[in-house]
Amino acid sequence: MADAGFDGKEVWGVLGEAGVRPVIRLRGGGEAREEARVRAREGWDPEVYRFRGVVEGVFGGMKTRLGGGYLWERKPWTAMARALLELIAYGLRVLLSLLPPPPGYKAIY
Structure with a gap:
């Protein structure tokens, strides 16, 4: 779980390689162009994120x-x-x- 400050290519790449399901708020109003960010937006769960x-x-x-x-x-x-x-x-x-x-x-x- 992380805030929008961790919404970067390097972080997404490391999490993808590790097989971790990220719960990261997307920067820029949730606009997603890259594949990892699109998957993150689809799997976004505000109920889980509130535990942050x-x-x-x-x-x-x-x-x-x-x-x-x-x-x-x-x-x-x-x-x-x-x-x-x-x-x-x-x-x-x-x-x-x-x-x-x-x-x-x-x-x-």
């Missing part, structure tokens, strides 16, 4: 609350490790916000 907002909300919350944002790691595996650790930290924060505070402590969330 859910994912963006989770990532936005992680960036805001955890001081995350951009991954400065140079190697993909270190970036993946950092993203995983941030996701775990975010999940723990949400879990702790759902639990009642211990006796004698005031909730800070």
Whole structure:
């Protein structure tokens, strides 16, 4: 799933080679001349695309609350490790916000 910023020949080519069904909003009002874009327009499902907002909300919350944002790691595996650790930290924060505070402590969330 991606917004119209990823509507390009290179992206469509990589997704086609990988056998992935893209859900990408088309630029230019959905005008399609190339074969990959025509297939994408035919398979467009707004019900699926709306879940992109859910994912963006989770990532936005992680960036805001955890001081995350951009991954400065140079190697993909270190970036993946950092993203995983941030996701775990975010999940723990949400879990702790759902639990009642211990006796004698005031909730800070």
